[in-house]
Amino acid sequence: MSNVRKKGKSRLWLVLTVAVLAALNWLASMYHTRIDLTNEKRFTLSGSTKKILKGLDDLVEVKVFLKGDFPSGFKKLANSTEETLQEFKEVAGKNLKYEFVSPDDVMEGTQVKWGDTLSSMGLYPINLKSQLKAGEQQQLVYPVALVRYKEKVVPVKLYNGIPNIGRQEINSAEAMMEYQLADGIYKLSEHEKPMIAYSFGNGEPQDARVYDLVENLLKNDYNLKMVNLNTIPVLTDTFKLLMIVKPTRPFSDIEKLRLDQYVIHGGKLLMFVDKLDAEMDSLRIKNEVVAYDRELGLNDLLFKYGVRINSDLVMDLQSDKLPFDVNGNGQYEFLSWNYFPVFASKSDHAVNRNLGFISGKFVNSVDTIEAEGIKKTILLSSSANARKISAPAIISGKENVNAPEDDKFKTADIPVAVLLEGKFISMFRNRLSQALNDSLTSYGEAFQPESLVNNKMIIAADGDIVLNSVAKNEPLPMGTNPFTYGSQYEYRFANRDFVQNCLDYLIDQSGLSDAKAKDYTLRLLDSKKLKEQKTNWQLINIAAPILIVIFFAFIFQWIRKRKYSVK
Numbered sequence: 001m002s003n004v005r006k007k008g009k010s011r012l013w014l015v016l017t018v019a020v021l022a023a024l025n026w027l028a029s030m031y032h033t034r035i036d037l038t039n040e041k042r043f044t045l046s047g048s049t050k051k052i053l054k055g056l057d058d059l060v061e062v063k064v065f066l067k068g069d070f071p072s073g074f075k076k077l078a079n080s081t082e083e084t085l086q087e088f089k090e091v092a093g094k095n096l097k098y099e100f101v102s103p104d105d106v107m108e109g110t111q112v113k114w115g116d117t118l119s120s121m122g123l124y125p126i127n128l129k130s131q132l133k134a135g136e137q138q139q140l141v142y143p144v145a146l147v148r149y150k151e152k153v154v155p156v157k158l159y160n161g162i163p164n165i166g167r168q169e170i171n172s173a174e175a176m177m178e179y180q181l182a183d184g185i186y187k188l189s190e191h192e193k194p195m196i197a198y199s200f201g202n203g204e205p206q207d208a209r210v211y212d213l214v215e216n217l218l219k220n221d222y223n224l225k226m227v228n229l230n231t232i233p234v235l236t237d238t239f240k241l242l243m244i245v246k247p248t249r250p251f252s253d254i255e256k257l258r259l260d261q262y263v264i265h266g267g268k269l270l271m272f273v274d275k276l277d278a279e280m281d282s283l284r285i286k287n288e289v290v291a292y293d294r295e296l297g298l299n300d301l302l303f304k305y306g307v308r309i310n311s312d313l314v315m316d317l318q319s320d321k322l323p324f325d326v327n328g329n330g331q332y333e334f335l336s337w338n339y340f341p342v343f344a345s346k347s348d349h350a351v352n353r354n355l356g357f358i359s360g361k362f363v364n365s366v367d368t369i370e371a372e373g374i375k376k377t378i379l380l381s382s383s384a385n386a387r388k389i390s391a392p393a394i395i396s397g398k399e400n401v402n403a404p405e406d407d408k409f410k411t412a413d414i415p416v417a418v419l420l421e422g423k424f425i426s427m428f429r430n431r432l433s434q435a436l437n438d439s440l441t442s443y444g445e446a447f448q449p450e451s452l453v454n455n456k457m458i459i460a461a462d463g464d465i466v467l468n469s470v471a472k473n474e475p476l477p478m479g480t481n482p483f484t485y486g487s488q489y490e491y492r493f494a495n496r497d498f499v500q501n502c503l504d505y506l507i508d509q510s511g512l513s514d515a516k517a518k519d520y521t522l523r524l525l526d527s528k529k530l531k532e533q534k535t536n537w538q539l540i541n542i543a544a545p546i547l548i549v550i551f552f553a554f555i556f557q558w559i560r561k562r563k564y565s566v567k
Helices: 002-030 047-054 072-095 114-120 167-189 208-221 253-264 280-286 299-305 434-442 495-507 527-532 534-564
Strands: 060-064 096-100 144-149 152-157 195-199 223-227 241-245 268-272 288-293 307-309 312-316 319-325 332-343 366-368 374-381 386-390 393-396 415-422 455-460
Touching: 047 072, 047 167, 060 072, 060 167, 072 096, 072 167, 144 167, 152 167, 195 208, 208 223, 208 241, 208 495, 241 495, 253 268, 253 299, 253 434, 268 495, 299 307, 312 393, 366 415, 374 455, 455 495, 527 534
Parallel strands: 060 096, 195 223, 195 241, 241 268, 268 455, 312 332
Antiparallel strands: 060 144, 144 152, 288 393, 307 366, 312 386, 319 332, 374 415, 415 455
16 A cells, blocks of 8 residues: 555645656746856846847847858857847847858849849958968858848948957957947937038038948938038027038127037937048149148137147058059059058957047048047057158158168157047137127027037047048049059058947937947956966866766665665
């Protein structure tokens, strides 16, 4: 009888165990929870990202082009991308699907490779130029993804840095991964594009030189309006941002008042200004040109906000190349042209994190000025081997025939672009004339002497950063040198990415600034401790688990013998 009871109890426990396990599995499939023990919370999505993913009402498809035999750096980038997308899927559920695709794969229903399609979209590959296999000299990597939502597609760059991807570059790319993917999804799912204004009343270019900026950047992501500061009565907060690109004519007091009050009322300002008149077209014709001050009249306005654009030119040994007739026989050689400096992203700010090199042309330096309550962040600066020459400056096409004197290039980190953040004070406080005040009053506006809330603006001392060159009557991508285009020296600079980051940071329509501000600390092993404690950690990681298993096996056998041994 006792044996029957024992068997009955054992069967009951078996049924209960199976039922509990089945219930736990069902609960695990329905409800997920995770504990993120990393210091930076790298596996925890920001609130704004979760809000975007939960708001999806249709399927988002993500194709990642990091499938293939890559060096370890890009393999780690691919793994990080998959981990991030899996986190997205945990929130979005059935509304998100992703897959990894090789650029050599053929698109569905066509004979076209994905790599060719990506290049036609302006998503150019990174050429590793490494010996991979016998007879193979290079490999093209597309560290990008295509996000599709409701028949709309947006490209997402997962990495913008140098081909030789290292630990620091991977760290930066991983820190930006959530933002890049979430921002791409947001741009597809947003119902109304933010409105921005492009100023054209002071000689700003409106020709083919701004084709890439206007057609491929501004019109894609924003509702763009052209405004003339001389005729528009008031710049309202309907415009989330005002962009001023390479003005050539002076700003009047009424124009500066409209700019000033726009900023004071919370409008964002993005300016790319050439203080000196120095152009390649003039140099081609005369082979020598004098760079002089354009007298734009912006000095007092910018000075009040905390920055000054200087009347000088930055020359840098780290520079782009131009063709020069070195021997005077019509045979041209590509040499570095010190007036075309190349800037590397040195600060780890959200605007320039994980960016490649950015090219400039006849760039001015900037100084930050003491302004109460204003925080300044240098976004772009020269290399360690640079110098400044003051205006009026004579620029000659013959300068690079001889090698530059390196001992003159001893100034490091000359600032050329700065971010200003805080509560701005009006330039016209305590100095507003009656005529200007009457002008505001006539349009129903009251003068405001200072900002009531924090605001931000970006000032860059080079208008050419955002312009594209034109070759054979066709506009080239922003950041492309027309002289090296198609040659072995061709390099696509990250100018467009820099401008895009400036726009995203200033407007922050998606609220993803918290995701973009993530910073992953690169923690390297202490080589001294590693050597001293190597044996101890080997025992802990290898021997300890085996000993624990043996210990529990011994306990289990001891209990089993006590329970079932014949007395």
